[in-house]
Amino acid sequence: MKAIRIYEFGEPEVMKIVEVERPVPAPDEILVKVYAASVNPADYIIRRGGNEGLKPLLKLPMGLGIDGAGIVEAIGSEVTxxxxxxxxxGVPNYLDGSYTEYLAAKSDQFALMPQSVSFNEAGSLPACARMAWSGMVEKAKIKPGQHVLVHGAAGGIGNLALQFAKAHGAYVIGTASAYNADFLKQLGADDVIDYNTQKFEDIVRDMDVVFNATPTTTVDEALRLRSVKVLREGGIFVCTHGVWPGDEFKELLARKNATVSMAGVDINHYHCLTEVAKLIDAGKVKPVISRIYPWEQAAEAHRDSETKHVRGKIVLQVRKED
Incomplete structure (x- = not known):
């Protein structure tokens, strides 16, 4: 079979389509014939050699891609x-990669995809859906009538966090560029703040939840402080990246009896993706795709992703749907 592998860290050109042995699923795994995989910031971070947390775990040669969609080709003896x-x-085994014609993965990392969408649409969802679901539903425990502020609302995680909050009956405000304002309102945003011309802390207050989905690998300290200031008493700040609070941040949280939580920790992929599929098939959530690239153009797709101004997701089409 063919798969994209990297034999050195570096720019997009290090990705090569090569012949590799097709995996055989272990007793608790499924073999998936891959039709689509999405491009996530984690992919180009890993391709470059990783951040401080990832570097010790990366061993060449290796695959790329942290989510995808396809058809079950074979099942292990323990899979029910x-x-x-x-x-x-769903998502492949850690660092195995989904830019491939076939992948073997733990069965509990996958779920039946929504019946109402294509492979390309389904392949755009898992990595971002698990973060948005974990943060908005499991950590923030969003409830009807609550007020939510989503930073980076037009991105892959942000647009799903916004949609999940709306599906649970919340009043949702998104921060984004003016270019994305109408797009977010079409997804259900009750209001949009242009981060280029407006300061959200001058406009909102008493938020039950602030969800940070900005496309960075570190969280800006100023954004954290500004976000806590608009939380209500007992509110929660949820972030998609590691949060290492400074003294001022801790003091502000304590003053408001507020909490901070990181999305994506201890996630049950099967449950999360099953629930997301229900929302999509019910018409309450929809996948957002910026562009679909043939997987032979993975380098160009990575360059597109690295602009950090993608609306929704970029997808690599591995196979055309029948």
Missing amino acids: KFKIGDRVY
């Missing part, structure tokens, strides 16, 4: 949730 022929979406 799936059968051959099921259309599924």
Whole structure:
């Protein structure tokens, strides 16, 4: 089979399509015939050699891609949730990669994909959906009538966090560029703040939840402080990246009896993706794709992603849907 592998860290050109042995699923794994995989910031971070947390774990040669969608080709002897022929979406085993014609992965990392979407749409979802669901539903425990502020609302995680909050009956405000204002309102945003011309702390207050989905690998300290200031008493600040609070941040949290939580920790992929599929098939959430690239153009797709101004997700099409 063919798969994209890197044999050195560096720019997009280090990605090569090569012939590799097709994996055989372990007893608790499924073999997925991959139709689509999405491009996530983690992909180009890993391609470059990783951040401080990832560097010790990266061993060459290796694959790229942290989510995808396809058809179950084979199942391990212990697998009970799936059968051959099921259309599924999910995440590969850690650092195995999904830019490939076939992947073997733990069965609990996949779920039946929404019936109402294509492989490309389903492949755009898992990595971002798990972060948005974890942060908004499991950590923030969003409830009807609550007020939510989503930073980076037009991105892959942000647009889903916004949609999940709306699906649970919240009043949602997103921060984004003016270019994305109408787009976010079409997704259900009750209001949009242009971060280029407006300061959100001058406009909102008493937020039940502030969800930070800005496309960075570190959280700006100033943004954290500004976000806590607009929380209500007992509110929660949720972030998609590691949060190492400074003294001033801790003091502000304590003063408001507020909490901070990181999305994506201890996530049950099967449960999360099953619930997300229900929302999509009910018409309450929709996948947002910026552009679809043939997987032979993975380098160009990575360059597009690295602009950090992508609306929704970039998808690599590994196979055309029948």
